Amino acid sequence: MLSSLTIGSLARESGRLARKHRSAAQCEEYSEAMASGRRKVTVVGAGMVGGTAAQILALRDYADVVLVDIVEGLPQGKALDLMQAGPLLGYDTNLTGTNGYEATADSDVVVITSGIARKPGMSRDDLLKTNMGIVRSVTEQVAKASPNAIIIVVSNPLDAMCHVAFDAAGFPRERVIGMAGVLDSARFRTFIAMELDVSVEDVSAFVLGGHGDTMVPLSRYSTVAGIPITELLPADRVKALEERTANGGAEIVGLLKTGSAYYAPGASVVEMVDAIVLDKKRVLPCSIYLQGEYGINDTYVGVPVKLGANGVEQILPLNLSDGEKAALKKSADAVQDLVAAMERIKSEA
Numbered sequence: 001m002l003s004s005l006t007i008g009s010l011a012r013e014s015g016r017l018a019r020k021h022r023s024a025a026q027c028e029e030y031s032e033a034m035a036s037g038r039r040k041v042t043v044v045g046a047g048m049v050g051g052t053a054a055q056i057l058a059l060r061d062y063a064d065v066v067l068v069d070i071v072e073g074l075p076q077g078k079a080l081d082l083m084q085a086g087p088l089l090g091y092d093t094n095l096t097g098t099n100g101y102e103a104t105a106d107s108d109v110v111v112i113t114s115g116i117a118r119k120p121g122m123s124r125d126d127l128l129k130t131n132m133g134i135v136r137s138v139t140e141q142v143a144k145a146s147p148n149a150i151i152i153v154v155s156n157p158l159d160a161m162c163h164v165a166f167d168a169a170g171f172p173r174e175r176v177i178g179m180a181g182v183l184d185s186a187r188f189r190t191f192i193a194m195e196l197d198v199s200v201e202d203v204s205a206f207v208l209g210g211h212g213d214t215m216v217p218l219s220r221y222s223t224v225a226g227i228p229i230t231e232l233l234p235a236d237r238v239k240a241l242e243e244r245t246a247n248g249g250a251e252i253v254g255l256l257k258t259g260s261a262y263y264a265p266g267a268s269v270v271e272m273v274d275a276i277v278l279d280k281k282r283v284l285p286c287s288i289y290l291q292g293e294y295g296i297n298d299t300y301v302g303v304p305v306k307l308g309a310n311g312v313e314q315i316l317p318l319n320l321s322d323g324e325k326a327a328l329k330k331s332a333d334a335v336q337d338l339v340a341a342m343e344r345i346k347s348e349a
């Protein structure tokens with residue numbers, strides 16, 4: 001039988017191995033982040049996406065994580081379970097589960113995943129009414145507890161919920177950002193890699209627009225080792241991959257039957273948190289409140305942004321064709337329709 005000492009040293013060894021598998025560059029970034037003290041990331045909604053994001057964040061080991069949910073016991077149970085994985089996976093992340101906001105005070109980043117998820121046959125827009133109430137009340141509470149935080153909105157319908165959070169938080173637009181483009185682009189990258197039988201590492205892709213049926217996969221800017229996919233695949237295959245990407249969420253809802261995707265959404269959240277906590281200046285497609293950029297006004301839509309310690313540090317311009325501009329405008333119009341619907345719901349209440 002192994003003594004507790006041996007078990008302890010095995011746990012330490014597995015932690016050492018987990019750390020060893022980080023690249024030298026990652027280690028350097030991590031130590032810089034840690035040098036300025038342990039960060040705090042709050043994840044509101046301890047469901048499938050929130051729980052997955054918390055797990056990947058715990059593995060990052062650069063911030064303590066606070067999980068919040070209205071269901072009593074759920075965030076506490078998940079936080080404790082994740083803490084107990086620490087000795088096995090080699091992280092020292094402190095995880096706290098709570099039904100209130102006190103423990104979230106002074107978070108650096110707050111991820112909002114609270115709400116209901118899509119069931120089969122339900123559109124993201126069906127979620128509008130329920131989730132707008134949840135996102136508003138949650139945002140008011142996190143903004144009060146963490147006035148300097150950067151908020152990442154995940155709840156659907158995504159771009160409309162960004163409007164709600166932006167309004168409720170009263171933060172500058174740079175600090176209220178929506179996660180959708182990172183996920184949609186990851187899906188596009190996956191399908192491109194599958195089609196061409198190449199490593200996903202060599203595929204980069206961009207999906208702009210709202211997170212919905214009107215999203216705009218930008219094939220001209222999607223490449224394999226720098227070669228645009230439009231030069232590697234016939235037009236009908238490119239179109240098929242774009243369509244599969246636009247239906248990427250629904251495809252998984254159809255398969256799971258009882259909920260929507262969470263592994264890739266959780267990982268997409270953490271890609272954004274990494275960029276902020278480690279001040280990486282990543283260029284990622286994120287939903288941001290446009291004020292004239294891309295010819296779009298006062299609307300949250302996904303476009304390429306530079307993401308760093310200050311949140312959105314730059315909105316990058318892209319040279320779009322007339323067709324792409326029209327598709328982006330259509331996507332923004334769809335978001336505006338939801339914003340108008342929310343106004344109607346509010347006035348009827």
Ligand SMILES: NC(=O)c1ccc[n+]([C@@H]2O[C@H](COP(=O)([O-])OP(=O)(O)OC[C@H]3O[C@@H](n4cnc5c(N)ncnc54)[C@H](O)[C@@H]3O)[C@@H](O)[C@H]2O)c1
Nearest residue numbers: 045047048049069070114115116117154155156179180265
């Ligand atoms: N932006 C994207 O790309 C993307 C991807 C996947 C899922 N989503 C959305 O993310 C949301 C969460 O999805 P999920 O699969 O994790 O759902 P889930 O049902 O597993 O989790 C949602 C959690 O929110 C909690 N919650 C509800 N009201 C709350 C409140 N007022 N305060 C705190 N917590 C509250 C629920 O108790 C639940 O645990 C959904 O709206 C879903 O559509 C978005």
